[in-house]
Amino acid sequence: MRLSPHFRRGAWHRDALEKRRTAVASPVSPLPAVVCASPFRHGAWHRVALEAMAIQKLTFPTNEEEIRKLRAGDEVLVDGHIIGIRDRTHIRIFDQGVAPPMDLGGAFLLHTAPGVKKVGPGKYEKVCIGTTTSARMVRFTDGLGAQYGVRAICGKGGLPDEAIEPMRKHGMVYFAIVGGAAALETTQIEEIEEVAWEELMPECLWKFRVKDFGPLIVGIDSHGNSLFHDVQERAKQKLEEIYARL
Amino acid sequence: MITTDLQGILEDAAAHLYVWALMDIPQDLRDALVDASERETSVPGRRVLSTILRNVQIADDQKNLVCQDTGIAVYTCRVGEHFPLHPTRIYAALKAGTERATVEHPLRSNAVHTITRENTGPNTGYRLPIVHWEFIPEWDGLDVKCVPKGSGSENMSFLKMCIPADGVKGIKQFVLESIVGAGGKPCPPGIVGVGIGGSADYAMYLAKEAIARPIGTKNPDPHVAKLEEELYALLNETGIGPMGLGGDVTVLQCHVEHADTHMTLNPVAVNYQCWAARRASAHITVDGVVDYDREA
Numbered sequence: 001m002r003l004s005p006h007f008r009r010g011a012w013h014r015d016a017l018e019k020r021r022t023a024v025a026s027p028v029s030p031l032p033a034v035v036c037a038s039p040f041r042h043g044a045w046h047r048v049a050l051e052a053m054a055i056q057k058l059t060f061p062t063n064e065e066e067i068r069k070l071r072a073g074d075e076v077l078v079d080g081h082i083i084g085i086r087d088r089t090h091i092r093i094f095d096q097g098v099a100p101p102m103d104l105g106g107a108f109l110l111h112t113a114p115g116v117k118k119v120g121p122g123k124y125e126k127v128c129i130g131t132t133t134s135a136r137m138v139r140f141t142d143g144l145g146a147q148y149g150v151r152a153i154c155g156k157g158g159l160p161d162e163a164i165e166p167m168r169k170h171g172m173v174y175f176a177i178v179g180g181a182a183a184l185e186t187t188q189i190e191e192i193e194e195v196a197w198e199e200l201m202p203e204c205l206w207k208f209r210v211k212d213f214g215p216l217i218v219g220i221d222s223h224g225n226s227l228f229h230d231v232q233e234r235a236k237q238k239l240e241e242i243y244a245r246l
Numbered sequence: 247m248i249t250t251d252l253q254g255i256l257e258d259a260a261a262h263l264y265v266w267a268l269m270d271i272p273q274d275l276r277d278a279l280v281d282a283s284e285r286e287t288s289v290p291g292r293r294v295l296s297t298i299l300r301n302v303q304i305a306d307d308q309k310n311l312v313c314q315d316t317g318i319a320v321y322t323c324r325v326g327e328h329f330p331l332h333p334t335r336i337y338a339a340l341k342a343g344t345e346r347a348t349v350e351h352p353l354r355s356n357a358v359h360t361i362t363r364e365n366t367g368p369n370t371g372y373r374l375p376i377v378h379w380e381f382i383p384e385w386d387g388l389d390v391k392c393v394p395k396g397s398g399s400e401n402m403s404f405l406k407m408c409i410p411a412d413g414v415k416g417i418k419q420f421v422l423e424s425i426v427g428a429g430g431k432p433c434p435p436g437i438v439g440v441g442i443g444g445s446a447d448y449a450m451y452l453a454k455e456a457i458a459r460p461i462g463t464k465n466p467d468p469h470v471a472k473l474e475e476e477l478y479a480l481l482n483e484t485g486i487g488p489m490g491l492g493g494d495v496t497v498l499q500c501h502v503e504h505a506d507t508h509m510t511l512n513p514v515a516v517n518y519q520c521w522a523a524r525r526a527s528a529h530i531t532v533d534g535v536v537d538y539d540r541e542a
Contacts, residue, residue, distance in 0.1 A: 003303055007280065011306050012270040013526075013538065016262060075293065115314050115354045128354075130314030133398045133431050157398065157431035158490055176290075178297040178489055179398060179433040180522040182314035183305035202354070215297055217290050217491060227290070228429060231492045235426045235484045242422065242480055246415045 055215065060152065061106030064171035067151050070218045072225035076175065078213040081193070082108040082154070084206030086132060089197065090140045101196040102205055104148035108175075111137060111155030113202040115182075116192065124192045129208075130182025133157045134174070145170030156180075158219050158228035167220050174220035176227070188213045250534040252331045253339045256390070259528045259536050260343025263392035264319060264369075265351055266538075267526035268311045271302060274461040275498070275523050282435055282488075282495040291493025295435075298488075298521055313522045316353045317394030319344045319375035322458055326385030330532060336388070337377060344368070344375050356397070378455060389540070391527040393458045399432035399520040405450055408512040417442060417514045418477060424516045425481055425497070430490020433520035435498045437461065438481060441515040442470075444505035453517035456501035458525060460541055465502055474502045488521075498523075 058066060059080040070076070083102060092098050115128040134155030141163045144150040151172055153159070156179030163174060177185070194207035220226040279302070283295035305312045321340050325333060348355055348368035357371040358364060366372065404424040408416040421440055428434075437459075441452030464471045477500040487493025498521070507513065529540040 003280075003299055004306070007276055007299075007303070009270055009273040009276060012309055013266050015309075016266065017538070020258075020262075073290065112314075113354075115311070115316075117352075127352075128311045128314045132315075133401065135431055156433065156489065158429060176430070176489060176491060178294050178301070179430075180313040180315075180396075180520055181297055181301035183308065183310040183312055184297065184301040186310060187304060187308070215293055217293065219491070227491055231486060231490060232426070232429060234492075235486055238484055239422055239426060242483060243419060246418055 060108035062108075062151055063106055064151070067171050067173055068222050070173050070221055071223070072218050072221045072227050074218040074221075076214060076216045076218065078108060078175075078216060079211055080108075080209070082110050082208050082210055082213065084112045084114060084204075084208060085109050086111060086113050086203040087136060088200045088203035089205050090137055092197065092200070094140055094143050100148070100205055102194065102207060104144070104150050107148075107150050108152040108154060109144070109150055110208070111153070112206070114192075114206060116202065122195060122198070124195060126186055126189055126192060128182050129186045129189055131156045131177050131179060131185065133179070134159050138163050141172070142166035142170075145172045154216060158226075161226065161229050163220055164224055164226050164229065167222055168224045171222045173218055173222055175216035176219035177214070177216055185213070252530070252534050253335050255534045255536060256331065256336060256339035256388070256530060257343045257346070259390065259530060260321070260340045260392065261347040261350070263390065263526040263528055264344055264347040264394060265353070267392050267394050267524040268313075268316055268353070269305060269309065270526075271312055271522060272460065272525050275525075276302065278461045278498045279521065282498060286488065286493050286495050288487055288491070288493035290491035291488040291495065294488035294491060294493075295495070311353075312524070313396060313520075314354065315396040315398065316348075316356060316369065317396045317524065318356060318400070319369050320378070320393045320395050320454070320458075321375055322378040322380070322391045322393065322455070324380045324382055324389040326387045327381065327383050328386035328532070329388045330386075331388070333379065340375055340377060340390070341370050345370050378451070386532040388530045389527065390530065391458060391525060394524045396433075396520050396522070396524075399436060399518040402428040402432040402518045403450070403453070404516040405446060406514050407446060408514050410510060410512050412512055414473065416512065417473070418480065420514045421477055421500075421516055422480060422484065425518075426484050426486060428518060429486060432518040433522070434486060434490060435488055435495045436521045437519040437523050438477070438497050438500040439517040439519060440477065440500065440502045441517070442502060442504045442513065443507035443511075444513065445507070445511070446513055446515075448505055449513035449515035450517065452503035452505060453515040456503040457517050457519035457523070459501045460525075461499045463501070465504070467504065470502050470504050474500055477502070
């Protein structure tokens with residue numbers, strides 16, 4: 001990870017003020033050079049290399065065999081095609097019984113309502129694409145696996161324990177993404193290839209082509225393990241210990 | 247006679263503040279995130295924090311929003327007794343500024359009617375934006391702070407009417423169980439805002455005031471400042487960690503705001519602000535000079 005040496009607030013702000021003062025419609029300003037402020041210490045290359053080694057690559061759509069190889073805690077980068085979906089899209093599919101106009105077999109679903117710009121009929125360009133809280137959509141997990149053969153669900157904040165059994169049964173995983181990191185995610189989405197159900201904007205069904213999408217952490221695997229369950233269990237024990245000394 | 251178009255100046259400033267807050271997160275927050283990434287020891291926690299820093303850097307470089315959720319527009323205003331613009335006009339300017347920022351940038355518009363769920367306009371609507379008011383005697387300035395509040399963290403808001411016998415212990419327990427229950431959903435590590443005292447509604451209002459404070463500030467009341475410190479330490483013992491994946495850094499800071507209350511009341515409200523704690527401020531003088539370097 002390369003941070004600029006000062007990592008100071010104010011670049012956007014100063015530019016915006018300057019633009020307003022000069023009132024000149026300037027083209028995109030050149031990006032500032034990113035300089036690695038690496039301290040002169042042994043081990044930096046080594047640590048980065050070790051972290052990089054641990055990262056797996058996976059291309060979607062995929063199959064059950066690939067998904068069963070993943071274990072909770074693994075780190076993954078994703079290539080290929082992923083499908084954007086959200087509350088209203090799920091409600092249409094399951095509560096209103098409308099079959100989705102895209103093939104969800106082997107799919108990677110991303111919980112998102114993207115910020116986009118319309119550039120033509122059915123054609124959109126990315127503006128800022130990030131990820132929403134997954135827990136709201138947990139009740140659709142079983143249906144997505146059983147009826148449509150979805151292989152991966154990706155969002156932020158985790159899925160409650162009721163997702164563990166359907167994921168084990170159908171061979172699915174939950175990928176935890178870093179919530180709020182939309183600027184980064186947007187750079188990893190190469191193109192918005194398709195959109196369906198535009199009337200639900202922005203909660204349509206989206207097809208994105210991605211490259212090195214992530215980092216994603218396997219939060220729930222297809223073997224009955226959940227990082228979120230483990231963290232909650234440990235935290236509850238810790239709370240009892242804390243309450244005893246308050 | 248020279249007249250200054252204070253309403254127009256404030257509208258301009260509000261439009262700027264809304265986008266500024268979304269694009270360019272505050273320095274105190276940047277420092278706290280760098281600090282967190284240095285002290286976190288869990289593997290997923292370290293990966294989350296380094297990704298967060300990379301994301302902020304990319305937002306800086308590419309002039310993109312830090313997070314796609316442009317939030318619900320919340321402003322806090324500190325209005326001097328002698329500031330020559332009536333709050334009615336201040337509100338109109340903030341609303342117009344929010345709309346302009348949304349249309350001109352353009353930003354995703356999140357505002358909907360709460361029952362029909364139909365979009366109500368460019369991040370404005372009935373009683374939107376939300377403005378917190380404070381009136382300052384013997385002063386002629388105006389401080390405006392824009393806090394676009396994301397829904398992932400706002401959904402993790404909690405209120406409990408503790409009883410006086412629950413005491414401070416009850417307050418601590420409720421804050422702890424709220425943050426553990428929220429897990430990764432509000433995008434930790436962020437700022438936990440706690441409002442205590444007053445009434446049910448006022449406690450929640452104070453919790454929102456608390457999340458809007460810069461990291462590093464302390465409540466001036468020593469009893470409350472002590473509670474802030476204790477809660478901060480306890481919350482980081484829970485092990486929830488960055489994005490709820492387990493780790494040492496669960497919160498960047500805990501702020502508590504308080505009001506005196508009824509002898510039989512002990513309200514506790516919790517409001518969470520995500521790691522991308524968006525915030526931008528301006529000070530406006532009676533002559534219409536806008537100073538963006540002064541934190542409200």
